[in-house]
Amino acid sequence: MTHVEAELATQPACWRRAAALADGVRDQLPGAGERTAVVGCGTSLFMARAYASLREGAGLGETDAFAASEFPAGRRYDRIVALTRSGTTTEVLRLLADVRGTARTTAITADPATPVRSAADDLVVLDFADERSVVQTRFATTALTLLRAHLGLHTDAVVTDAESALTDPLPDGVTECTQFTFLGRGWSVGLAEEGALKMREASLAWTEAYPAMEYRHGPISISTRGTATWALGPAPEGLAEQVRATGALWVAGHLDPLAELVRIQRLALALADRRGLDPDSPRHLTRSVILPSPA
Numbered sequence: 473m474t475h476v477e478a479e480l481a482t483q484p485a486c487w488r489r490a491a492a493l494a495d496g497v498r499d500q501l502p503g504a505g506e507r508t509a510v511v512g513c514g515t516s517l518f519m520a521r522a523y524a525s526l527r528e529g530a531g532l533g534e535t536d537a538f539a540a541s542e543f544p545a546g547r548r549y550d551r552i553v554a555l556t557r558s559g560t561t562t563e564v565l566r567l568l569a570d571v572r573g574t575a576r577t578t579a580i581t582a583d584p585a586t587p588v589r590s591a592a593d594d595l596v597v598l599d600f601a602d603e604r605s606v607v608q609t610r611f612a613t614t615a616l617t618l619l620r621a622h623l624g625l626h627t628d629a630v631v632t633d634a635e636s637a638l639t640d641p642l643p644d645g646v647t648e649c650t651q652f653t654f655l656g657r658g659w660s661v662g663l664a665e666e667g668a669l670k671m672r673e674a675s676l677a678w679t680e681a682y683p684a685m686e687y688r689h690g691p692i693s694i695s696t697r698g699t700a701t702w703a704l705g706p707a708p709e710g711l712a713e714q715v716r717a718t719g720a721l722w723v724a725g726h727l728d729p730l731a732e733l734v735r736i737q738r739l740a741l742a743l744a745d746r747r748g749l750d751p752d753s754p755r756h757l758t759r760s761v762i763l764p765s766p767a
Contacts, residue, residue: 475752476605476674480737484634486601486614487626493598494621500578500594501622504532506550509575511540513563513761515608515669516555516615521662523553523619529658530623537662540564543571554579557603557611558760559586568592580615605752606759607673609737612666613730620730633731642735643723647742649700652677653691654736655684655711660704660729667704667736674751675743684708687715695720702736704729 494501502508508527510520517539524537538544540554540563552575556564559581568577568591579592582602589595601614620626652671656664661683668679682691685708687701695701695718702723703711715722725732744751 474605474741474750475603476607476609476737477741477751479603479605480609480734480741481638483610483613483734484631484638486598486610487617487631487634489600490598490614490618491621491626491631494618494626497596497618498622500596501619502527502533502535502551502553502578506533507548508533508535508551508553509543509547509549510535510537510553510555511543511564511567512537512555513540513561515612515666516557518662518666518669519612519616520553520555521665522616522659523662525659525662526620526623526625530625532623540567543567545570549575551575552577554588554592555612555615556580556588557582557608559583559588560760560762562761562763564588565591580618582611606754606757607670607751609670609734613733616730630728630730633727634734637727637731637734637738640735642739642742643700643702643721645721646700646702646723646739647746649698649721650678651694651699652679653687653694653699653701654679654681654704655687655701655707656681656704656729657684657706657708660732663704663729663733667702667733670733670737670740671743673754673757674737674740675747675749676755677740677743684711687711692718704732 520537524535527535578594580596654664654667664681668681671677671679697719700721
């Protein structure tokens with residue numbers, strides 16, 4: 473069993489722990505009305521986008537999400553939340569240094585014994601969700617579960633869905649496909665982007681992700697026999713029929729979108745196994761991107 477396979481299987485238990493932790497760290501997380509920015513890199517960026525959509529949609533305050541390297545200089549926020557599994561990602565640490573004193577900063581990390589400990593004003597540690605694999609699964613979804621619980625949007629049903637995602641068979645025919653598109657709406661757009669990233673990282677699959685309503689505005693042209701289009705959450709009316717008419721496989725997500733992401737993680741591992749790939753060590757990738765200091 474690979475590390476990533478073992479780690480993704482622990483997600484229901486990790487989500488329970490994160491939800492139970494949320495009330496105890498509420499002072500380290502954005503309060504109602506705070507103008508908030510959430511930053512990250514790679515997988516953490518997609519979790520940031522999902523959280524930003526959830527928080528603003530819940531009426532708790534303006535919330536933006538940025539790649540750490542693309543944070544708009546000079547824009548003012550009450551709180552900046554940085555998601556960083558390793559606590560060593562260069563772009564995140566540089567941003568936290570740049571904004572020190574202009575906004576309260578919170579880092580959510582798996583490893584407190586790293587530079588992010590002194591870079592952020594507040595630290596939330598999810599060490600029980602740390603990972604040995606380069607490919608992120610449980611840390612990202614556990615961090616988002618913590619944030620959903622803090623917003624009052626997590627329920628036990630989400631964990632039940634995650635358990636189903638680990639045991640239910642993958643959709644018929646999906647492992648035979650060669651191209652994959654993931655669709656979301658609202659907060660699940662970020663999850664669709666993360667699903668596509670997992671497929672690229674672990675199995676070198678050709679993947680895309682879009683807001684579901686945008687799929688008819690061009691991307692559907694790639695749908696054909698041998699492609700799969702997977703919706704995380706309810707799909708726009710008529711889209712499933714349009715996709716099926718192209719000959720492509722339509723996968724209707726029936727679980728909570730975060731649990732649906734677990735099913736996509738499993739698909740990525742299944743394809744990696746078929747292709748003889750090691751999902752623990754994807755090519756050209758490392759656990760953390762650490763750049764040399766500027767000259």
